[in-house]
Amino acid sequence: xxxxxxxxxxxxxxxxxxxxxxxxxxxxxxxxxxxxxxxxxxxxxxxxxxxxxxxxxxxxxxxxxxxxxxxxxxxxxxxxxxxxxxxxxxxxxxxxxxxxxxxxxxxxxxxxxxxxxxxxxxxxxxxxxxxxxxxxxxxxxxxxxxxxxxxxxxxxxxxxxxxxxxxxxxxxxxxxxxxxxxxxxxxxxxxxxxxxxxxxxxxxxxxxxxxxxxxxxxxxxxxxxxxxxxxxxxxxxxxxxxxxxxxxxxxxxxxxxxxxxxxxxxxxxxxxxxxxxxxxxxxxxxxxxxxxxxxxxxxxxxxxxxxxxxxxxxxxxxxxxxxxxxxxxxxxxxxxxxxxxxxxxxxxxxxxxxxxxxxxxxxxxxxxxxxxxxxxxxxxxxxxxxxxxxxxxxxxxxxxxxxxxxxxxxxxxxxxxxxxxxxxxxxxxx
Amino acid sequence: xxxxxxxxxxxxxxxxxxxxxxxxxxxxxxxxxxxxxxxxxxxxxxxxxxxxxxxxxxxxxxxxxxxxxxxxxxxxxxxxxxxxxxxxxxxxxxxxxxxxxxxxxxxxxxxxxxxxxxxxxxxxxxxxxxxxxxxxxxxxxxxxxxxxxxxxxxxxxxxxxxxxxxxxxxxxxxxxxxxxxxxxxxxxxxxxxxxxxxxxxxxxxxxxxxxxxxxxxxxxxxxxxxxxxxxxxxxxxxxxxxxxxxxxxxxxx
Ligand SMILES: [Zn+2]
Numbered sequence: 209x210x211x212x213x214x215x216x217x218x219x220x221x222x223x224x225x226x227x228x229x230x231x232x233x234x235x236x237x238x239x240x241x242x243x244x245x246x247x248x249x250x251x252x253x254x255x256x257x258x259x260x261x262x263x264x265x266x267x268x269x270x271x272x273x274x275x276x277x278x279x280x281x282x283x284x285x286x287x288x289x290x291x292x293x294x295x296x297x298x299x300x301x302x303x304x305x306x307x308x309x310x311x312x313x314x315x316x317x318x319x320x321x322x323x324x325x326x327x328x329x330x331x332x333x334x335x336x337x338x339x340x341x342x343x344x345x346x347x348x349x350x351x352x353x354x355x356x357x358x359x360x361x362x363x364x365x366x367x368x369x370x371x372x373x374x375x376x377x378x379x380x381x382x383x384x385x386x387x388x389x390x391x392x393x394x395x396x397x398x399x400x401x402x403x404x405x406x407x408x409x410x411x412x413x414x415x416x417x418x419x420x421x422x423x424x425x426x427x428x429x430x431x432x433x434x435x436x437x438x439x440x441x442x443x444x445x446x447x448x449x450x451x452x453x454x455x456x457x458x459x460x461x462x463x464x465x466x467x468x469x470x471x472x473x474x475x476x477x478x479x480x481x482x483x484x485x486x487x488x489x490x491x492x493x494x495x496x497x498x499x500x501x502x503x504x505x506x507x508x509x510x511x512x513x514x515x516x517x518x519x520x521x522x523x524x525x526x527x528x529x530x531x532x533x534x535x536x537x538x539x540x541x542x543x544x545x546x547x548x549x550x551x552x553x554x555x556x557x558x559x560x561x562x563x564x565x566x567x568x569x570x571x572x573x574x575x576x577x578x579x580x581x582x583x584x585x586x587x588x589x590x591x592x593x594x595x596x597x598x599x600x601x602x603x604x605x606x607x608x609x610x611x612x613x614x615x616x617x618x619x620x621x622x623x624x625x626x627x628x629x630x631x632x633x634x635x636x637x638x
Numbered sequence: 639x640x641x642x643x644x645x646x647x648x649x650x651x652x653x654x655x656x657x658x659x660x661x662x663x664x665x666x667x668x669x670x671x672x673x674x675x676x677x678x679x680x681x682x683x684x685x686x687x688x689x690x691x692x693x694x695x696x697x698x699x700x701x702x703x704x705x706x707x708x709x710x711x712x713x714x715x716x717x718x719x720x721x722x723x724x725x726x727x728x729x730x731x732x733x734x735x736x737x738x739x740x741x742x743x744x745x746x747x748x749x750x751x752x753x754x755x756x757x758x759x760x761x762x763x764x765x766x767x768x769x770x771x772x773x774x775x776x777x778x779x780x781x782x783x784x785x786x787x788x789x790x791x792x793x794x795x796x797x798x799x800x801x802x803x804x805x806x807x808x809x810x811x812x813x814x815x816x817x818x819x820x821x822x823x824x825x826x827x828x829x830x831x832x833x834x835x836x837x838x839x840x841x842x843x844x845x846x847x848x849x850x851x852x853x854x855x856x857x858x859x860x861x862x863x864x865x866x867x868x869x870x871x872x873x874x875x876x877x878x879x880x881x882x883x884x885x886x887x888x889x890x891x
Pocket of ligand 1: 704705738739791792793833835
């Protein structure tokens with residue numbers, strides 16, 4: 209491998225100027241400065257990342273990569289490492305370049321020990337060809353955004369490419385058959401797994417199991433380095449190496465707690481023997497989910513949970529992670545590009561768990577697709593209102609004394625968060 | 639299920655290969671048939687057939703969906719073994735709905751990009767060619783038999799009708815069978831093939847009631863009465879369906 213030279217100071221200066229200009233114009237957009245730099249120096253990204261003493265770690269998969277990336281970053285920072293990380297954005301490499309421009313010195317030095325990057329499957333091949341990560345964590349492959357990828361198997365192939373281009377070690381989800389199978393095509397890389405104890409698997413049905421595909425039996429599963437063995441309310445029990453540990457957590461929901469197991473396994477692989485166990489558990493306890501993913505707000509004295517749903521498995525997990533009892537439920541479904549245009553996925557989610565209490569409000573562009581879905585599952589609906597802000601006002605007014613939960617697709621969540629800002633303080637989302 | 643019809647008024651719905659050929663919400667078609675059979679005053683019975691199973695006796699309606707390439711590979715040999723039985727059910731006017739992957743395999747063959755041919759069972763006079771082009775997006779089509787049909791397509795195989803096949807519908811928005819002509823789906827007797835997911839039946843109850851009505855007519859010699867769906871929302875089921883169809887037809891591709 210040829211040694212990459214640091215980018216020239218002139219490139220950095222131009223990039224930083226472009227970034228400053230974009231900011232002054234009020235844009236949060238990262239594409240422009242990233243584009244400028246890529247034009248001037250196509251190897252900019254690889255060159256800056258190559259100087260990091262502990263290299264590059266990537267996290268990918270359909271569900272949970274934002275929260276898992278955030279947890280990995282917090283766990284590593286808890287070990288005293290300086291971590292460079294990216295926020296997910298529309299154009300991956302340009303987004304990373306733009307975040308870099310904010311942090312590198314004029315001579316091209318990035319003050320970090322390691323980079324932890326959230327990598328969208330769509331950008332995987334382009335990225336790993338430019339930068340070989342030292343470590344990768346592959347979470348799952350589920351039906352999502354089929355508009356863009358076509359089929360689950362081709363998404364799995366994109367993740368396999370990440371693993372094949374990873375130099376040191378790969379952490380795989382033992383319970384996802386397509387992810388676990390990636391191990392078969394790997395050569396010299398270390399492979400480790402995170403997994404679920406048998407009795408917890410019912411909480412995490414896969415797309416295949418929904419239609420009755422039998423799961424692998426216990427004996428054929430590889431050993432997991434980190435195993436989730438117990439779930440509580442904001443509490444998890446993990447078997448880490450040989451040791452069983454129960455700990456309180458800031459994240460909630462079965463799904464995020466399983467992501468914590470993934471983050472632990474990755475950090476253990478990256479740090480090896482040097483990991484400080486007590487600091488690790490302390491960081492784990494404090495790690496919080498990424499904005500919008502299972503976010504809890506207080507509105508007029510009552511809790512309100514926003515649960516992002518973007519595919520059938522995520523929706524099923526959202527429904528099974530939180531009890532519907534005593535909660536007023538709203539569902540908001542949009543079909544904008546970022547949500548995915550296809551509504552077929554709603555038919556791969558069962559809504560029986562909402563049958564007893566019914567649904568208080570259905571909203572979003574695809575209000576009536578959702579209403580039909582609930583009707584065919586014999587779930588009653590109190591109100592329908594496609595316009596999100598109006599629906600939210602009515603929903604809040606109709607249930608002043610009850611905790612509330614809103615299941616929403618991505619763009620519906622953005623709109624609802626913005627309107628919630630008129631009721632309560634909502635952190636900026638970028 | 640909330641109401642009970644006499645057991646002798648059973649309508650038996652057979653899902654073909656639900657394990658391997660059931661993605662993109664095609665389960666919705668099965669669910670809609672079950673509920674509407676019940677709301678028409680009959681007793682729905684759901685049957686399923688997966689590779690190697692014994693073929694269930696006397697199915698009244700057959701449905702099948704789309705799958706991954708890997709799923710298609712797993713069922714293909716088994717399906718050929720059912721060919722005679724399915725062809726004679728089709729000849730006897732049994733109502734069927736085959737979506738996407740099974741629509742393709744109900745035709746003569748699927749020719750892959752490298753020229754190798756996967757045989758189908760030839761119930762429908764259609765042939766399919768694999769392409770590098772995935773046709774994806776909302777579809778609005780017009781059918782002489784069923785009115786406006788609305789759905790969502792997602793396929794890279796492109797299908798062409800032979801001389802004895804008729805199209806299910808003509809595309810208004812979207813691609814349908816292929817990028818060259820405007821046909822969507824195919825029909826032979828009461829066998830319907832279509833590329834449309836969505837799922838198809840929730841937003842196109844005319845097709846659901848055609849399948850049910852045909853089954854009821856064949857089995858009991860009577861016509862379908864009005865649908866008695868319980869009203870569980872501010873709007874009736876019929877109104878919800880109209881509103882869902884309006885919203886879907888107004889969306890970008
Ligand atoms: Zn399909």
